[in-house]
Every structure is written in C-alpha cells, then in structure tokens.
Amino acid sequence: MEPVLKAKNINKRYGKVVALDNANLELYNDEVLGVIGDNGAGKSTLIKALCGAVQPDSGEIYLDGELVTFNSPIEARKTGIETVYQNLALSPALTIADNMFLGREIHKKGIMGKFFRVLDQSGMQNLARKKLSELGLLTIQNINQQVETLSGGQRQGVAVARATAFGTKVIIMDEPTAALGVKESRRVLELIGEVKSRGIPIILISHNMPHVFEVADRVHIHRLGKRLCVVNPKDYSMSDAVALMTGAKEAPTN
Amino acid sequence: MSDISKDLKDQPKFQEDIGSKGQDHHTFEIEKQNTLKKIQNFLHGNPTMVPVIILILSVVTFGLIAGGKFFSAFNLSLIIQQVTIVGILAAAQTLIILTAGIDLSVAAIMVLCSVFMGKLSVQMGIPTSFAIIVGLASGALCGAFNGWLVTKFRLPPFIVTLGTWNVFFALVIFFSGSQSIRGRDIEDAAPLLHFFGERVNIYGAQFTYGSFLMILIFVVLWFVLNKTAWGRHVYAVGDDKEAAELSGIRTDRILLSVYTVAGVILAIGAWVSIGRVGSVSPTSFYEGNLDSITAVVIGGTSLFGGRGSIVGALFGALIVGVFSSGLSIAGLDVLWQRFALGCLIIIAVGIDQWIRKISN
Numbered sequence: 001m002e003p004v005l006k007a008k009n010i011n012k013r014y015g016k017v018v019a020l021d022n023a024n025l026e027l028y029n030d031e032v033l034g035v036i037g038d039n040g041a042g043k044s045t046l047i048k049a050l051c052g053a054v055q056p057d058s059g060e061i062y063l064d065g066e067l068v069t070f071n072s073p074i075e076a077r078k079t080g081i082e083t084v085y086q087n088l089a090l091s092p093a094l095t096i097a098d099n100m101f102l103g104r105e106i107h108k109k110g111i112m113g114k115f116f117r118v119l120d121q122s123g124m125q126n127l128a129r130k131k132l133s134e135l136g137l138l139t140i141q142n143i144n145q146q147v148e149t150l151s152g153g154q155r156q157g158v159a160v161a162r163a164t165a166f167g168t169k170v171i172i173m174d175e176p177t178a179a180l181g182v183k184e185s186r187r188v189l190e191l192i193g194e195v196k197s198r199g200i201p202i203i204l205i206s207h208n209m210p211h212v213f214e215v216a217d218r219v220h221i222h223r224l225g226k227r228l229c230v231v232n233p234k235d236y237s238m239s240d241a242v243a244l245m246t247g248a249k250e251a252p253t254n
Numbered sequence: 255m256s257d258i259s260k261d262l263k264d265q266p267k268f269q270e271d272i273g274s275k276g277q278d279h280h281t282f283e284i285e286k287q288n289t290l291k292k293i294q295n296f297l298h299g300n301p302t303m304v305p306v307i308i309l310i311l312s313v314v315t316f317g318l319i320a321g322g323k324f325f326s327a328f329n330l331s332l333i334i335q336q337v338t339i340v341g342i343l344a345a346a347q348t349l350i351i352l353t354a355g356i357d358l359s360v361a362a363i364m365v366l367c368s369v370f371m372g373k374l375s376v377q378m379g380i381p382t383s384f385a386i387i388v389g390l391a392s393g394a395l396c397g398a399f400n401g402w403l404v405t406k407f408r409l410p411p412f413i414v415t416l417g418t419w420n421v422f423f424a425l426v427i428f429f430s431g432s433q434s435i436r437g438r439d440i441e442d443a444a445p446l447l448h449f450f451g452e453r454v455n456i457y458g459a460q461f462t463y464g465s466f467l468m469i470l471i472f473v474v475l476w477f478v479l480n481k482t483a484w485g486r487h488v489y490a491v492g493d494d495k496e497a498a499e500l501s502g503i504r505t506d507r508i509l510l511s512v513y514t515v516a517g518v519i520l521a522i523g524a525w526v527s528i529g530r531v532g533s534v535s536p537t538s539f540y541e542g543n544l545d546s547i548t549a550v551v552i553g554g555t556s557l558f559g560g561r562g563s564i565v566g567a568l569f570g571a572l573i574v575g576v577f578s579s580g581l582s583i584a585g586l587d588v589l590w591q592r593f594a595l596g597c598l599i600i601i602a603v604g605i606d607q608w609i610r611k612i613s614n
Contacts, residue, residue, distance in 0.1 A: 073500060146298075
C-alpha cells in the first residue's frame with residue numbers, strides 16, 4: 001500500500017548538532033501514527049520538516065507518492081497537511097470563528113467581497129459551528145466568544161476543529177494533551193478518534209506514553225536522529241517502548 | 255497490599271468513567287458570579303463601554319457644574335472642533351497600538367506633510383491639488399519608513415519612532431526654514447488648503463468640514479478593522495505575532511501596511527490642520543504625539559496590542575476635549591486640567607489591566 005505521507009532519508013544539522021540522520025517516516029491511510037522518542041531524539045525536527053516549519057538539508061518528502069518541498073507551513077497547508085501546534089497558534093483576543101478562518105477568510109460574493117474585500121462573517125460562523133458540531137464540540141455555544149475565555153481543552157478543540165476543517169490529507173498534532181488535565185486530555189483523545197473515523201490519517205507526537213498507546217495504530221520510535229523501529233502497540237508494553245527509546249533494549253528486526 | 259492492587263485495578267475504570275457518563279466537558283460551568291465579576295465580563299466583551307460611560311458621566315457632571323454654558327449646542331460642537339486634530343492623530347495611533355507598537359512620530363509626520371503642502375503651493379506656486387497629493391504621498395512614505403525599520407530590522411517601534419520623530423522634526427525645521435506660512439498668504443495663493451476649516455451651522459451648533467472628515471475616517475477604519483480580513487489580521491498580529499504567523503498571516507506585510515496607512519491618515523490630518531489653525535507653523539502640535547496616545551489609552555485600547563477599538567479612540571479624544579472645556583468653563587486653572595487628565599490615563603490603564611485578567 002502506498003503511504004499518504006512518506007519522508008525518506010531526511011537530514012538536518014544545526015551547526016555541529018545532527019538533529020536528523022537519514023530519518024524515515026511513513027504514514028498510511030486510516031491510521032494514527034504515534035511518534036515517540038527521548039528529548040533531543042529529533043522527533044520535533046522531523047515533524048517540523050513535514051509541516052514546512054523547518055527545511056531539511058537533504059532528503060525527500062512524498063505526499064501521495066508525489067515529491068513535495070515545503071518552504072513554509074503555508075505551503076504545506078496548501079497541499080492539505082494541517083498542523084495543531086503545541087502552542088495552538090490561536091489568537092486569544094479574536095473569536096472562535098475568527099480564529100478558525102484566520103489567514104484564509106472567506107469573502108462575500110459580488111462587489112462587496114471582490115472590491116471592498118468584505119468578509120462573509122455569517123458564512124464563516126455557520127461553517128465554524130458546523131465543524132465544531134461535527135466533532136461533538138457544539139457545546140461551545142457562542143461561536144463569537146473570544147478564545148481567551150475558553151478552557152485549555154476547549155482551545156485545543158478549536159485548534160483541532162480548525163485543522164480538520166481544512167486538513168484534507170494529513171493532520172499533525174504536536175503534544176495535544178501536554179497542557180491539559182485528565183478530563184480534558186480524555187476529550188482530546190476522543191477527538192483524535194473522531195478525526196480518524198473521518199478517514200484523515202494523524203501523526204501524534206506525545207510524551208505521554210499511555211495516551212500514545214491508547215490511540216495509535218502504530219508507534220514510530222525515534223532515537224538519535226533516526227527511526228529505530230515501528231512497533232504495534234498491541235504487541236509491546238509501554239516499558240518495552242521506553243526501553244527501546246532509551247536504548248536499553250535492542251530494536252526488533254522486522 | 256491487596257488494597258493497592260485493588261486501587262490499581264480501579265484506576266483504568268475510573269479513567270474510562272470519565273467522559274462516559276454523559277458528562278460534558280465542554281459546557282460552560284456558569285458559576286454564580288458576583289456583580290463585580292459580571293461587570294468585568296461585560297466590559298471584556300464590550301471594551302468600548304468604558305470610554306462611553308466615562309464620556310457620559312463627564313458630560314453630565316460638567317453639565318451640572320457649569321450649567322447651560324457647557325451644555326449649549328455651540329459649546330458641544332466646539333469641543334468636537336477642538337478634538338478634530340487629536341482625533342485624527344489618535345485614529346492613526348490606534349492602528350499602530352493595535353499591532354502592539356507605538357508611534358511617537360505621528361505629530362511630526364503630520365506637521366512635515368503640512369509644511370510640504372504649504373511650501374509647494376504658497377511659496378513655490380505649484381498647483382494646490384498637486385501640492386496636496388505630494389503631501390499625502392510623503393505621509394505614506396514617512397509611515398512606510400517607520401514600518402520598514404520595524405519589520406526589516408526588527409527594531410522596537412518605540413525606538414524607531416523616537417528616532418524618526420527627531421528626524422522628521424529636523425526635516426520640518428529644514429524645509430520650513432523655521433518660518434510659519436501666514437494664513438493670509440494661504441488664503442490668497444492656495445485657498446483649497448483651508449477647505450476643511452470651513453464651517454457649517456446646524457441649529458446653533460457649528461461644525462467644520464474637518465470634523466466631518468475626522469468622523470468619516472473613524473467610520474471607514476471601523477469598517478475596515480471589523481469587516482475585512484486585513485482588519486482581523488491587524489488584531490491577530492498585535493495579539494500574538496507568532497500565532498498569526500503560524501496561521502499563515504504574512505505579519506511583516508501587515509505591519510508595513512499599518513504604518514503606511516497611518517502615514518496617509520496623518521497626511522490627511524495635515525490638510526485638516528491647515529484649515530483648523532489657518533497657518534502652517536513648524537512648531538505646532540508639538541504635544542500631539544502624547545495627546546494621541548492619551549486619547550487611545552483613555553479610549554480603552556490596550557498598549558499591549560490586539561485589544562481595543564477604533565471608536566474608543568474617538569471617545570477618548572472627546573473625553574479629553576470635554577474635560578478641558580468643562581474645567582475651563584467651570585473656571586478652574588489649566589493645571590487642574592492636566593491633573594485630571596493624568597488621573598484619567600492611570601485609571602484607564604488600570605481598568606484595562608483588570609479587564610484583561612479575565613483570561614486567567
């Protein structure tokens with residue numbers, strides 16, 4: 001089967017530090033790929049290369065089998081790769097609807113939109129409401145509420161809804177549960193399942209082993225700048241994964 | 255020992271329970287709020303209400319103290335005339351403060367543009383309409399220069415505009431030769447420059463064309479800031495620049511355009527100021543920079559960017575005008591006007607900080 005997103009022999013150096021050393025990654029349709037690794041293993045750099053935030057020194061990225069290069073996150077977004085950043089990249093003083101369409105607003109039809117660049121605010125609000133209710137988040141009642149009045153989990157929900165509203169190919173989530181409490185983490189994990197059920201594959205980067213093992217179909221273990229192995233979470237325990245991650249255990253040969 | 259293993263067994267069950275029993279984590283727990291909290295919430299949602307309330311209170315108070323003399327249609331319209339220039343400066347200043355910047359050079363840019371307009375048309379005999387176009391273009395250029403320094407070299411706007419304030423002021427002295435252009439000369443050679451000083455009477459109230467133009471500027475800016483993508487991006491850049499960048503907004507382009515638009519508004523203000531003052535004086539509006547910041551701050555716009563409204567700046571300018579007018583009609587010394595204004599600034603910023611606390 002052809003992977004949706006494939007990274008091949010990616011290299012990235014920061015001065016003398018080798019962040020990525022011929023790193024590979026494959027993401028298939030209908031799966032959640034967990035990416036774990038020790039601090040400094042290079043998983044953030046790998047993810048940043050995939051979402052356009054970092055330009056690799058060498059290596060290739062294929063989307064649906066086609067070679068692509070991203071000079072910025074905007075270019076990656078245009079191809080259908082959406083990223084939910086750890087800091088969420090939301091504007092706290094703007095409303096939920098404003099945030100969901102930030103940087104890709106919809107204009108009104110006709111002269112008002114074309115010439116005066118007037119926004120179709122009711123159209124955007126309706127779409128935002130639709131996206132949130134699809135993900136079971138419509139209990140956020142007022143779409144014109146400022147994001148800063150929302151809780152951490154609700155903000156995460158808005159960021160995920162924004163990604164699913166536009167992410168047609170791949171959604172990358174960077175530490176989505178890191179700043180959340182138990183209840184809210186639970187909700188975000190449910191949200192990941194929700195997104196997966198719509199047929200959009202997800203790359204989930206997390207330090208939280210139980211969360212990764214709960215939702216991931218395959219777990220990519222990154223070590224010393226490259227992929228050590230990919231394991232099935234059903235066959236391995238979390239302590240096995242930690243042992244692999246830290247080098248206490250040899251990688252399985254498969 | 256068995257207790258511990260039982261606990262461990264229960265734990266995952268506990269986790270599964272969460273979220274399953276119809277608990278909804280995304281509903282809002284509407285806490286019982288005390289009145290103060292309600293006020294805070296209300297003001298957070300409607301930041302323009304603070305200056306509106308202060309304006310109404312101050313008008314009523316001065317109306318009671320100073321009576322009909324203050325409350326006459328003539329005096330109230332006079333206040334609007336008096337705040338015309340500060341209002342236009344504050345409109346430009348608001349745009350820049352919304353992006354978390356500050357512009358100390360607003361008044362210098364305005365005076366420089368008015369010197370260009372006057373010099374070219376009155377002293378060099380160039381057609382007035384062309385002189386005005388040159389003035390507007392030089393305003394755009396000055397603003398773009400500020401924006402270029404801010405975006406290209408990542409210098410703090412405070413430092414950039416502190417520098418350009420002095421540069422532009424020196425240019426004002428250079429081009430004007432420290433000479434004022436007399437009102438009578440302007441009237442003879444280029445009456446078009448006085449256009450915005452023309453007055454109309456409406457039921458005893460007296461308005462200049464300039465006051466109407468100021469209000470028009472506010473209406474247009476309100477529309478652009480609230481109804482267009484550019485406006486939303488201005489807020490987003492001031493609110494959290496990094497988040498805006500990741501959302502795909504070209505933040506440098508927005509910043510550059512904001513400073514340029516501000517420069518054009520200031521050049522329009524230059525034309526209005528010639529009508530208002532009558533002459534072109536290189537030393538006029540020396541305190542315009544701080545007056546504009548005062549109006550913006552009293553108008554409820556946050557100096558940290560991303561919060562506030564353009565209309566607030568108009569109310570802020572009007573509050574300043576009402577205070578000066580009311581206190582002088584009430585017969586108080588000018589020093590008390592300054593005293594009151596100072597207190598007002600501190601109170602306004604205090605209220606802003608308090609409202610912002612809501613997100614924590």
